[in-house]
Amino acid sequence: MSFEIHIEPGRSEKNYWKDLWRYRELFYILSWRDLKVRYKQTVMGVAWSVIRPLLTVAIFTIVFSVIGKFEAPFGINYSLVVFAGLLPWQFFASGLTEASNSLIGNERLISKVYFPRMIIPAASVITSLVDFLISFVLMLLLMAFYRTVPAWQIVFLPFFILVAFMASFGAGLWLTALNVKYRDFKHVVPFIVQLGFYASPVPYMTNLVPEKYRLLYHLNPMVGVIDGFRWCLFGDKMTPDWNGVLLSIGVTVFLVILGIRTFRRMEKSFADLI
Amino acid sequence: MSETVIKVENLGKKYIIGHQGKGSYKTFREQVVDGVKGFFSKTGGLISGKQMVDGDEVEEFWALQGLNFEIGQGERVGIIGRNGAGKSTLLKVLSRITEPSTGKISIKGRVASLLEVGTGFHPELTGRENIYLNGAIMGMSRAEIKRKFDEIVDFSGVEKFLDTPVKRYSSGMYVRLAFSVAAHLEPEILVVDEVLAVGDAEFQKKCLGKMKDVSSNEGRTVLFVSHNLMALSSLCSKGIYLKNGQLQLQGGIEEVLSTYTKEGAHSSQNEWKGEAGDEHVKVYSARAFSNEAEFGFFTHKDIIVEIEGELLKPVYGLILGFTLWSQFDYQLAYTLFDDADPDPEIRTQAPGAFKKRFVIPANTLASGSYRVQFDIGIHNQKRIINNECDLEFSVENIAGIGRKYLTEMKGSKSLFRPGWSAEKFNP
Numbered sequence: 284m285s286f287e288i289h290i291e292p293g294r295s296e297k298n299y300w301k302d303l304w305r306y307r308e309l310f311y312i313l314s315w316r317d318l319k320v321r322y323k324q325t326v327m328g329v330a331w332s333v334i335r336p337l338l339t340v341a342i343f344t345i346v347f348s349v350i351g352k353f354e355a356p357f358g359i360n361y362s363l364v365v366f367a368g369l370l371p372w373q374f375f376a377s378g379l380t381e382a383s384n385s386l387i388g389n390e391r392l393i394s395k396v397y398f399p400r401m402i403i404p405a406a407s408v409i410t411s412l413v414d415f416l417i418s419f420v421l422m423l424l425l426m427a428f429y430r431t432v433p434a435w436q437i438v439f440l441p442f443f444i445l446v447a448f449m450a451s452f453g454a455g456l457w458l459t460a461l462n463v464k465y466r467d468f469k470h471v472v473p474f475i476v477q478l479g480f481y482a483s484p485v486p487y488m489t490n491l492v493p494e495k496y497r498l499l500y501h502l503n504p505m506v507g508v509i510d511g512f513r514w515c516l517f518g519d520k521m522t523p524d525w526n527g528v529l530l531s532i533g534v535t536v537f538l539v540i541l542g543i544r545t546f547r548r549m550e551k552s553f554a555d556l557i
Numbered sequence: 558m559s560e561t562v563i564k565v566e567n568l569g570k571k572y573i574i575g576h577q578g579k580g581s582y583k584t585f586r587e588q589v590v591d592g593v594k595g596f597f598s599k600t601g602g603l604i605s606g607k608q609m610v611d612g613d614e615v616e617e618f619w620a621l622q623g624l625n626f627e628i629g630q631g632e633r634v635g636i637i638g639r640n641g642a643g644k645s646t647l648l649k650v651l652s653r654i655t656e657p658s659t660g661k662i663s664i665k666g667r668v669a670s671l672l673e674v675g676t677g678f679h680p681e682l683t684g685r686e687n688i689y690l691n692g693a694i695m696g697m698s699r700a701e702i703k704r705k706f707d708e709i710v711d712f713s714g715v716e717k718f719l720d721t722p723v724k725r726y727s728s729g730m731y732v733r734l735a736f737s738v739a740a741h742l743e744p745e746i747l748v749v750d751e752v753l754a755v756g757d758a759e760f761q762k763k764c765l766g767k768m769k770d771v772s773s774n775e776g777r778t779v780l781f782v783s784h785n786l787m788a789l790s791s792l793c794s795k796g797i798y799l800k801n802g803q804l805q806l807q808g809g810i811e812e813v814l815s816t817y818t819k820e821g822a823h824s825s826q827n828e829w830k831g832e833a834g835d836e837h838v839k840v841y842s843a844r845a846f847s848n849e850a851e852f853g854f855f856t857h858k859d860i861i862v863e864i865e866g867e868l869l870k871p872v873y874g875l876i877l878g879f880t881l882w883s884q885f886d887y888q889l890a891y892t893l894f895d896d897a898d899p900d901p902e903i904r905t906q907a908p909g910a911f912k913k914r915f916v917i918p919a920n921t922l923a924s925g926s927y928r929v930q931f932d933i934g935i936h937n938q939k940r941i942i943n944n945e946c947d948l949e950f951s952v953e954n955i956a957g958i959g960r961k962y963l964t965e966m967k968g969s970k971s972l973f974r975p976g977w978s979a980e981k982f983n984p
Contacts, residue, residue, distance in 0.1 A: 285572075287663065287664065287665050287666075287670075288653070288662075288663070288664045289661065289662065289663050289664075290650065290657060290661070290662040290663075290664070291657070291660070291661050291662070292656055292657050292658055292659060292660075294763040296734045306696075308698060308699055309693050309694065309828075310691055312689065312690055312694075312699075313692040316679055316682065316690055317689070319681075319682060319686065320679060320681045320682065323682075324681070358648070391676065391677070392676060392677050392694065393669075394649075394654065395654070395672045395673045395676045396652075396654065396670065396672070396676050396677070396694055396695065397652050397653040397654050397668075398696070406562075419795075466822060539585065551655070551656035551859070552655075552656065554649065555572065555655050556657040
């Protein structure tokens with residue numbers, strides 16, 4: 284027989300990544316389940332993933348532009364600038380929130396069946412990605428409405444989406460693993476998300492942040508991503524601080540490594556602790 | 558012997574459990590101090606990554622210890638043991654859900670474990686969607702599920718409700734659907750926990766049959782945990798008996814089952830010794846047993862109820878008998894020692910020691926637990942013994958009649974089979 288497993292304490296699975304590949308359909312099916320379930324028994328259905336960001340942008344526009352008199356630079360519509368920041372932020376925030384609660388939410392699965400556990404948080408980030416893609420279509424429509432042509436840099440957009448994905452996945456992995464053991468993190472995550480929102484250039488632009496705090500500011504991986512997004516959509520008028528972007532990417536890589544290591548170390552005891 | 562597919566060496570699994578302190582009451586100040594201490598020690602634990610355990614005292618608990626066994630290809634192995642003996646833990650370790658603390662396991666082949674019916678079923682999704690979801694979770698590929706989809710639906714018999722969310726299903730339909738997916742898994746090794754406890758008898762039988770077929774026709778190995786000895790003896794060829802996390806016995810299923818039930822008989826109160834009664838009658842001992850040679854109660858063996866005592870003076874109108882109760886407290890029989898006496902006259906019993914026996918014939922009681930309540934008294938005057946020397950025993954059906962129909966699941970209390978005769982009609 285070709286397939287042989289050895290189980291021993293502390294033995295890390297040699298073919299873990301192979302296993303992950305073998306279970307690839309589970310990624311798909313769990314994400315599909317989450318999407319499917321999300322809008323069950325709602326009248327508006329999937330329309331919600333369009334309505335929510337649209338409403339948020341409307342609120343921001345009213346609060347910051349109409350009342351707060353923020354101005355978008357270079358003749359770009361303020362709503363568009365906010366939307367370009369909001370999209371990746373919401374992707375990151377919902378991915379992180381869902382991922383960090385994913386293991387606890389799937390307690391029954393974890394204590395009854397074996398599969399590489401990493402699939403669960405990954406699937407919840409994928410679910411958020413699908414939502415993101417739907418609202419991205421809305422972004423393009425909105426740009427057409429304001430007669431703004433996307434810059435050629437849009438070809439780099441997938442890269443920044445990937446960075447946002449990895450940041451969300453890495454941090455989510457770390458938090459969800461800890462969440463299994465210490466439910467304290469359940470209360471910490473909403474706080475991180477809220478804080479992160481203010482520490483990200485969503486309703487404003489990075490150049491509003493005083494020069495001396497920029498380095499610190501870029502430690503937030505989403506700063507690089509959002510700046511990158513705006514650059515991709517609006518072109519050189521919004522060239523980001525490349526060093527800052529690099530720093531953000533570095534932090535993302537760190538988060539992914541930290542997340543995977545913590546997760547792999549704790550994975551075997553999930554069923555006992557959850 | 559066939560090729561070994563599962564080899565377990567010195568397997569152990571340790572859990573850490575916490576106890577609350579010895580219940581002495583604390584002053585408010587002590588509680589505050591303990592709370593603060595607890596906060597710091599827990600935060601310390603959080604940083605160093607220790608497990609959080611509630612309670613003041615922490616204890617190690619070995620759910621499994623020093624297990625060694627081998628299972629060959631195509632064997633159907635029943636795992637028995639009392640609650641907490643480590644059966645489920647063993648299955649969890651074998652199916653890689655949790656990691657062992659000591660020892661080594663080598664497994665050849667893909668393992669699918671069925672520790673729960675409908676793992677991952679989502680109430681909001683329809684039956685059709687849940688088949689795909691559950692199948693994927695159990696390790697089937699989408700192509701495989703597609704191929705077997707019709708077969709699964711057929712087996713479950715819920716085709717009418719395929720597009721209804723399963724939260725609207727009756728519990729029976731839910732179980733049927735879940736089982737049908739599981740029954741169509743094709744791993745080399747199938748691990749099944751106490752899942753047959755749910756669902757109706759007919760469907761259970763269908764599932765057992767399916768598991769047996771799959772194993773004998775295609776050489777699959779099956780590990781099966783159940784408290785239902787009847788299902789075990791009909792499905793399995795080998796048995797493993799776990800006791801307090803340790804391997805008590807491994808061998809042929811009949812041998813393992815009879816050892817298990819024998820020990821079970823000791824723990825239920827099928828013997829009573831002491832002294833009870835009044836100035837008329839004294840009772841010294843009572844017991845229920847199956848056969849002089851062996852302990853344990855089986856549906857296909859006579860069960861003997863015996864009581865010993867002494868009549869201290871002549872008694873006019875002695876009542877001496879017992880009531881047989883089922884485990885659900887149904888009165889099954891009430892019988893007196895002189896029921897068989899054709900003379901309707903009430904008589905006086907002479908004093909002296911006595912030993913009365915009553916035989917419950919083989920193939921009368923269905924498997925289950927029973928209680929014998931002795932009733933001794935004087936007709937129309939007084940009751941002397943009411944429940945002072947009750948006996949309890951449980952009967953297992955391992956080789957008797959009535960196994961084909963899994964009678965106990967239908968809730969019957971007896972195996973009573975009218976004398977069937979058959980006539981053949983030519984078409």
